[in-house]
Amino acid sequence: MAKVHEGGVRLRPAEVAIRVFVLSLGAIFVLMPVFWTILTSLKTGQQTLEIPPVWFFVPQWGNYAEVLRLVPFQNYALNTAVIVTGVVVGTLLSCSFSAYGFARLRAPGRNVIFGVLMATMMLPSTVTLVPTYIVFNKIGWLNTFLPLIVPAFFGSAFFIFMFRQFYLSLPRELEEAARIDGASYFRIWWSIFLPLSLPVIATVTVFTFVGTYNDFFGPLIYLTDESKWTISVALSTFGGSPRIGPQLHMLTAATMIAAAPSIIVFLLAQRYYVNGISVAGINK
Structure with a gap:
């Protein structure tokens, strides 16, 4: 039986099986x-209340339709x-532009x-929670989407770092040729660096999408x-409320519906996501 090779090391069939x-x-x-x-x-x-748990039962596919009702x-x-x-667009624009600088x-x-x-990455978000809330209250942004979207247009240290690491790997000849043709710094960033940044853009998009989509506290x-709640906040409704009451089967059905977009986004961007992380981590 042929042996499997891994990095020049020959593995026996028993080792592969283990x-x-x-x-x-x-x-x-x-x-x-x-x-x-x-x-x-x-x-x-x-x-859902029976102990021990029921493993064989007739699936109630109507639970998913009931959640929507x-x-x-x-x-x-x-x-x-x-x-x-809004958060994804703001993060991509602000972080990529700052990283280029x-x-x-x-x-x-x-x-x-x-x-x-x-x-600033070492500063816990709970430290800035109270002063940030006071500022948004003073300018009348409470009970609007603005406190959740606008901060994304001011960048994120982690994503700026990822974009910067990727930009350092791009050859300077591309930038120098554009400068000779009269391109401005903004044009170089928009027309050259952004189109070449698809792996990092996919990585930042996945991170930002999942983080914002699952954000409950904000x-x-x-x-x-x-009427302005997000899905993550709405899921708490199924945990027990005068209108619905505690229904574990409804909560898990709603959770599966809510998890679908994150799974789809990750699967679509998986190839670029993995490549973006590897590229962003090898440059100094």
Whole structure:
């Protein structure tokens, strides 16, 4: 039987079998919560309360339609889409533009400013929560989407770092040729650097999309009107309320519906996502 090669090391069939077995056990262990959520979403309310758990039952596919009937899920999805789109666009534009300046433009104290920017990553968000809330309250932005969207247009230290690392890997000849043709710095960034940044753009998009889509604390603090809730906040409705009551099967069904967009985005951008992380981590 042919032996498997890995990095020049010849592996015996028994070693391959052991690795596959261990990895399979690990995958099953990691996916168990997902399996439990899917099974619970297809049970009746009574079956979710039975001990020991019921493993063989008639799937209740109507639970998913019932979720959409109990709450205005489409309205929450629209609110979430508006916020997520604004945050993704703002993050990509601000972080890529700032990173271009740190990577290519020469200015006194550039490295010091970049160091201070990186130091902000060690500042917990809870420290700035109260003063930020006071500022948004003073300018009348509470119960609007603005406190959740506008800060994204001022950049994020982590994503600026990722863009900067990628820009450092691009050859300077491209920029020099554009400068000879009379292109401005803004034109170079927009027409040359951004089109070449697809791997990092996909990575930042996935990170930003998932983080914003799953954000619970921000919408909970700033959005007091139920009609402006996002999906993550609306899911708390199924945990127990006078209108619906605690229904675990409804909660898990709503969770599966809410998780679908994040899974789809990750699968679509998976190739660029992995490549973007590897590229952003190898340049100094």
